[in-house]
Amino acid sequence: MNIPNIRQLSQQLAAPQFDTPWEVVDWFGFMQAQEKSMIPWAVAMRTRRPSLAAYRQAYDQGQLIRTHLFRCTWQLTTAQDLRWMVQLCADSSRRAARGYLKQTGGAISEDEEKRANDLIAQVLQGRGSVTGKELKAMLTERGLTDDAHTMSVYLRFAEYDGIICSGKYHPNQNTYALLDERIPAQPAVTRDEALAMLARKYFRSHAPATLDDFVWWTGMSRGDCRAGIESIKSELTEENYRGVTYYLHADSRTRGCRSKMILLPSFDEYLIGYKSRHHVLADEHRSNAHTNNGIFYPVILDGGHVVGNWHPRKHEANFFEVATARDATAAFSRYDRFLNAKQHDSKFPLIEINSFN
Numbered sequence: 001m002n003i004p005n006i007r008q009l010s011q012q013l014a015a016p017q018f019d020t021p022w023e024v025v026d027w028f029g030f031m032q033a034q035e036k037s038m039i040p041w042a043v044a045m046r047t048r049r050p051s052l053a054a055y056r057q058a059y060d061q062g063q064l065i066r067t068h069l070f071r072c073t074w075q076l077t078t079a080q081d082l083r084w085m086v087q088l089c090a091d092s093s094r095r096a097a098r099g100y101l102k103q104t105g106g107a108i109s110e111d112e113e114k115r116a117n118d119l120i121a122q123v124l125q126g127r128g129s130v131t132g133k134e135l136k137a138m139l140t141e142r143g144l145t146d147d148a149h150t151m152s153v154y155l156r157f158a159e160y161d162g163i164i165c166s167g168k169y170h171p172n173q174n175t176y177a178l179l180d181e182r183i184p185a186q187p188a189v190t191r192d193e194a195l196a197m198l199a200r201k202y203f204r205s206h207a208p209a210t211l212d213d214f215v216w217w218t219g220m221s222r223g224d225c226r227a228g229i230e231s232i233k234s235e236l237t238e239e240n241y242r243g244v245t246y247y248l249h250a251d252s253r254t255r256g257c258r259s260k261m262i263l264l265p266s267f268d269e270y271l272i273g274y275k276s277r278h279h280v281l282a283d284e285h286r287s288n289a290h291t292n293n294g295i296f297y298p299v300i301l302d303g304g305h306v307v308g309n310w311h312p313r314k315h316e317a318n319f320f321e322v323a324t325a326r327d328a329t330a331a332f333s334r335y336d337r338f339l340n341a342k343q344h345d346s347k348f349p350l351i352e353i354n355s356f357n
Contacts, residue, residue, distance in 0.1 A: 001241050003208055003279040004304025005257040006248070010207045011270055012046035013301070014257040019048055021058040026078050029201030030085065032272050033066050033076040036174070038265035038298070038312070043076070044338050045262070051341035059169040062182050066166040066174075067159050071219035072096045081197075082165060082179075084189040088198065090160040092220065097156055108153060116154040117163050119144055124178045129167025132174040192231065199228030200235065200249070206273050208239060208246035216275035261331040262301040263310050271306070272296055281306045285320045300328065 008014035018024050024046045025031055033039040043064075044050035058064050065082050069075045070089045077085055101107055108116075116139075123138040124130065130138075136151050145151050155176070158164045165182055167175035189197070202214055214225045229236065235250045248254070264270055271277050271289060280301075281289055289306055290296040300308040300317060308319035315332050319325035 009253040022063045028205040030075040030077040033074040034267040050338035195228035196231035204249040204251045207248045207252040213274045259303045267296045
């Protein structure tokens with residue numbers, strides 16, 4: 001089993017199947033969105049014709065939402081998937097946030113959380129999209145808090161409580177809007193149905209992957225992750241590779257990978273989507289790809305393996321070894337085309353937010 005090749009296909013890095021940013025994010029379920037400036041490239045590079053303008057349009061139309069979900073971190077999801085994902089991860093994420101507050105000597109009571117939610121809803125009502133700076137200023141004027149850290153936790157709780165989500169695209173700042181004004185109501189989903197959808201989206205976009213990988217990606221309990229896998233067992237194939245059980249989804253492609261040099265953004269799913277990255281990243285180069293405390297750098301992928309670093313603004317490529325160094329002009333040209341590609345409304349119409357995949 002050629003794990004790097006199959007993962008490139010599953011992750012839409014090789015022979016991408018989709019034309020729009022929405023299709024990519026829907027395929028993944030959620031994508032890491034820690035680095036705001038890099039997530040447009042992470043999504044668009046997985047389309048047939050990468051376009052920053054197409055990503056911005058999908059974001060402005062409310063097709064794509066950036067918020068805190070699993071593992072208490074920034075992620076990108078679709079409007080259709082947001083509500084059931086929030087319901088699935090909100091309790092554990094809220095507990096983790098409270099635990100962090102306790103460690104740092106802070107605390108927010110349930111009454112304080114409710115008061116903050118009410119204030120946030122009041123100031124955002126009818127305003128559409130506002131920047132984080134604007135929102136925090138309005139809340140401070142109303143006496144919520146002048147402590148930036150505590151304010152950020154209030155906003156995070158409001159995300160977990162289904163009060164707010166991201167607003168329109170802004171290149172430099174986070175934006176916020178009322179969830180109910182931004183996204184139409186969705187059909188109710190049971191917890192079992194949500195676990196099944198989450199497992200399906202993960203294994204079709206990350207195959208081959210293990211139970212441990214799925215647990216890492218979601219931050220959920222092994223019991224919940226096992227239940228999700230069991231609920232879609234008929235869609236999965238088990239492969240034993242070097243004593244480890246990997247799952248491939250029925251939609252996984254195993255052939256047709258024509259590897260090329262790819263400029264992966266920081267915090268890309270190709271690395272961060274797995275607990276173990278040894279299949280594509282040599283141990284001796286691990287510190288060049290990410291730190292021990294979870295900071296992931298932009299890296300160069302060649303033949304499915306991480307071989308170097310690149311700089312988005314300087315257009316510089318630095319290879320880990322002389323033997324793997326080669327001309328990166330084509331890869332940088334694709335990135336430049338993404339930045340400068342034109343957007344045409346007729347090609348990327350508004351996607352109706354009314355169904356689940």
